[in-house]
């Protein structure tokens with residue numbers, strides 16, 4: 809079981825900017841997601857705790873903080889939810 813969310817970014821480079829922002833957060837949290845940039849503009853982030861091979865509270869905390877990031881200027885459209 810993993811937490812997974814995808815976003816369509818405006819450009820490949822904006823996808824990398826997204827990753828850079830997430831990387832700062834991940835370093836601060838001491839918890840690190842899997843980052844995928846596929847098909848030039850599809851960003852998918854997967855979160856789980858490798859150490860236990862499943863989900864822990866830290867995963868939900870990181871996911872919630874990623875959801876709150878101000879990345880609208882990087883996206884093709886607003887996230888649907």
Ligand SMILES: C[C@H](O)[C@H](O)[C@H]1CNC2=NC(N)=NC(=O)C2=N1
Pocket residue numbers: 838839840841855856857858859860
């Ligand atoms: C020592 C260090 O805190 C651990 O290796 C952390 C780092 N970040 C991590 N991130 C994630 N997603 N899962 C882990 O098990 C994990 N372990």
